[in-house]
Amino acid sequence: MPVLCSSCEQKRAVLKRPKTGHSLCKECFFWAFEEEVHQTIVSARLFSPGETVGIGASGGKDSTVLAHVLKVLNERYSYGLKLLLLSVDEGITGYRDDSLETVKRNQQQYDLPLKIVSYEELYGWTMDAIVKQVGLKNNCTFCGVFRRQALDRGAMMLKVDKICTGHNADDVAETVLMNVLRGDIARLRRCTAISTASEGEGVVPRCKPLKYAYEKEIVLYAYFKKLDYFSTECIYSPNAYRGHARAFLKDLEAVRPSAIVDVIHSGENLSVREGVRMPVQGNCSRCGYISSQALCKSCVLLEGLNRGLPKLGIGKHHRLHGKILAREPLTQEEERKLKAVDF
Amino acid sequence: MAAPIAVHLEFGGGAELLFGGVKDHQVTLPSQSEPWDMKQLLAWIRANMLQERPELFVQGDTVRPGILVLINDADWELMGELTYQLQDQDNVVFISTLHGG
Structure with a gap:
């Protein structure tokens, strides 16, 4: 027995939205999804007309959907943004080389300029070489720290005003949980922010337009729009801690779909008691990056x-x-x- | 006795890695006394198709949370999930959301 779309009441519904419980047809879902991202962008004033915005593009589902939706909204609402794709090549054979092929196809499909910066050119080390030296235990630390800075360096080369990343609601909720579990108060306080102001020299402001978008909807958006994305786990990524937080959240979501936004809401409204010591942000005396x-x-x-x-x-x-x-x-x-x- | 039915199964978003890297599978579910439902299909997939780490695909008698299921291109949450009765030529898609973005 097909369920009808609760919005247009004409077409067959194709999904039940986790956030609202509404059943929507393809067209009404596309519209609702895009409009919510637009609302997020407008209410948090993420962009200003004339800005150059670099989209951190990995070829995965989130950044592919982000690039697609930003392109649609930039035209629909005349944001006046110059969009471009910014990718990092960590130097992981059999993983990143394949996903970068996807980004190169996205560049054609969306007609956006693409810049790829590599760990090898920036640091003189590929992840393959790093893993050879450090093994598979702390390799994700190297990769994560280097990627953050690599995106900034790429953005500086292109004179980008802002970087946006494909972090979705599930990612943010996971990060809140992980910071609670680690007792990392400074990160716990920062991690739900939708955008960061420029924190100094060499650091480009960042934002997360998909912060309130559920992973389920991102995946279904990509599926129904037949977007071209890459989905293979990194060959070096055990990332066990995040994996546990993720599995736990997915279990909660199965029982109570609002769990994801609820955790984000909790994170946003935490206030840290005065007198809790916070690290003071300064600059690296070697490279000038925030530290x-x-x-x-x-x-x-x-x-x-x-x-x-x-x-x-x-x-x-x-x-x-x-x-x-x-x-x-x-x-x-x-x-x-x-x-x-x-x- | 219900006659055997042919269904098309598709695995994506990384779920195909548990099925030998193959995304599309045309399978025939054997004749049985009861009509086939999704719960039985999952048990059948687990017994006959899953090649590795079953815990990444099934949890209890349903799919692992984080795997999306579409029946004839609609969210299975609209179709009765485990109780949906499969028809000949149905198309069932499993998409993992647990892989990196």
């Missing part, structure tokens, strides 16, 4: 790789920053701890 330490995480990780001490940037070794900056050798005891990679 709460003398050296930014990226520089410390890189120093560790180049010195053959991969654990230098893993865990807390702040007291060694002075020595690194002064290019002083470490003691044998210090080196011994940083070499030991437990596979």
Whole structure:
């Protein structure tokens, strides 16, 4: 027995929306999805006319849907934005090379300029080479820290005013949970923000236009629109902690679909008691990137790789920053701890 | 006895990795006394098609949360989910949302 669309009451409904419980046909769903992203953009004033906006594009479902929807809305509502795709090549054979092929097809399909920056050109290390040195334990730390900075560097090269990323409601809810579980108060406070102001030299403001879009709807939007996206798990990604948070949220969503926005709502409304010590944001004294330490995480990780001490940037070794900056050798005891990679 | 029925199954969004990397499968469900429903189809897929890590596809007697199911291009939540009675030539799509964006 086909269910009719609760909006137009004419066509056959194709999905039940997790956020509202409404049953919609394809056309009404496309419209509702796009309008909600438009509302998010307008109410949070994410963009101003004339801006150049770089879309962080991985070839995956979220960034593909983001690129498509932004292009549609930019035309429908005359945002006056210059959109372009910005991709990072981490240097992961059999994964990123394939997904970048998808981004290159998206560039053609959406007729948007594309810039690819690679870890190899920026840092002199591909992820394949990093994994060879550090193994599969902390590799995601390197990749995550390097990617954040790589997007900024790519954005600077293209003189982009803002970067937007495909983070969806499920991602934000997961991050809230993870920060609670880790006791990371500073990140917990920041992670629900829909946009970041420029935090200083070399850091481009970022925003998440899909912050309130459910993953289910993003996937179905891509499916019904027949968008071309890439969906293979990274060959190096165990990322177990996020995996648990994710599975837990999906279980909650199955019982109570509003769980996702509810967790985001909780995160948004947390207030941190006065007197809780927060890291003070400054700048890296080597590269100038934002950092709460003398050296930014990226520089410390890189120093560790180049010195053959991969654990230098893993865990807390702040007291060694002075020595690194002064290019002083470490003691044998210090080196011994940083070499030991437990596979 | 219900006659055997032919259904088209499609796995996407990374779910195909659990089925030997093959997205499209044309299968024939054998004749049985009761009509086939989605709950039985899932058990049949698990017994006959799943090649690895079944826990990434099924959980209890349903799909793992995070896997979307479409029956003839409509969300199975509109079709009775596990109780939907399959018809000959039905098209069932499983899309994993658990893979990276």
